[in-house]
Amino acid sequence: MPPYPYPYKFTINQEDKCSSQKPFLVILVISSCHDKATRTAIRETWGNESNYIGFEVVTVFLVGISAFRFKSIQWMLEEESGAFGDIIQQNFLDSYYNLTIKTLMGMQWVATFCPNANFVMKIDSDMFLNVDYLIHQLLLPELPTRTNYFSGDVCTDGEPIRDKKYKWYVPVEVYPNKTYPPYCIGTGYVFSADLAKKIYEVAQVTTVMPMEDVFMGICLQKLNVPLTQPPGHVFNRYNYYDRCIFHKLVAIHIGGKYQLQKVWQDFWSKKSLGCKN
Numbered sequence: 001m002p003p004y005p006y007p008y009k010f011t012i013n014q015e016d017k018c019s020s021q022k023p024f025l026v027i028l029v030i031s032s033c034h035d036k037a038t039r040t041a042i043r044e045t046w047g048n049e050s051n052y053i054g055f056e057v058v059t060v061f062l063v064g065i066s067a068f069r070f071k072s073i074q075w076m077l078e079e080e081s082g083a084f085g086d087i088i089q090q091n092f093l094d095s096y097y098n099l100t101i102k103t104l105m106g107m108q109w110v111a112t113f114c115p116n117a118n119f120v121m122k123i124d125s126d127m128f129l130n131v132d133y134l135i136h137q138l139l140l141p142e143l144p145t146r147t148n149y150f151s152g153d154v155c156t157d158g159e160p161i162r163d164k165k166y167k168w169y170v171p172v173e174v175y176p177n178k179t180y181p182p183y184c185i186g187t188g189y190v191f192s193a194d195l196a197k198k199i200y201e202v203a204q205v206t207t208v209m210p211m212e213d214v215f216m217g218i219c220l221q222k223l224n225v226p227l228t229q230p231p232g233h234v235f236n237r238y239n240y241y242d243r244c245i246f247h248k249l250v251a252i253h254i255g256g257k258y259q260l261q262k263v264w265q266d267f268w269s270k271k272s273l274g275c276k277n
């Protein structure tokens, strides 16, 4: 199982990003050290904090330490961080297997450096995110501040793999029950920012599993926080691009940076045209 807890240290941090603002939404993007090209595409599209007039949105990229231990990779990352101020890194090995550690780093960062945020969206970097729909149709800024809210593509029938042949095999000692508690598919989910601290704290005393979305479900069960079903299937979608379909979804698999840039150009430039209901 991924080594946790362990006092992982921030090696690149943005301590002051939230000090002068109270973001309505923090977007935690799962990224990897070498993938500057995708970060660039996201900064120019849905991750651009200036897009969302009237709402403070903060976008940060979560990375670990590159498995290729070339100093140059770290230097380039530090330079990128200096230029954009949006990279967060701790000293764990950046691998898919360590995704839970990376997500918990995001929770710790929100709890410590951005505790006055309202909501947090965690999302993979190969997704399209419709922030306007997320804010106005789901998070509803006109409502009083919400707590203990967690929503996404809810999975209710997950089971641990008990066959050692498989990479994601889960020993009974690690997770004894036959089924997993409900959890939100990890490609993109949203939660009220108070949960960042609660999840981070409960994770310190829970056996960490590499399937980070299942692990979040386990933490939420321990915290007695139920998942909220979104109105319709708006997270974790696979759709061909159609502006008016994307208009009413939150998170869609987009394939890659070129696809994202192409889709965004059309989506964003025609935003004011609206769509029929």
Ligand SMILES: *[C@@H]1O[C@H](CO)[C@@H](O)[C@H](O)[C@H]1NC(C)=O
Binding pocket: 043, 044, 045, 048, 049, 050, 051
């Ligand atoms: C973000 O949006 C602002 C306002 O539209 C624009 O001026 C800026 O160039 C954009 N940033 C990037 C990285 O595309």
Ligand SMILES: *[C@@H]1O[C@H](CO)[C@@H](O)[C@H](O)[C@H]1NC(C)=O
Binding pocket: 002, 003, 091, 092, 093, 094, 095, 097, 098
């Ligand atoms: C996860 O990160 C830890 C801490 O850096 C490292 O020791 C371990 O090898 C990593 N595991 C994998 C499978 O990458």
Ligand SMILES: *[C@@H]1O[C@H](CO)[C@@H](O)[C@H](O)[C@H]1NC(C)=O
Binding pocket: 175, 176, 177, 218, 221
């Ligand atoms: C196993 O299931 C029981 C009953 O649903 C629950 O109370 C308990 O927390 C679960 N154990 C784990 C490790 O999730």
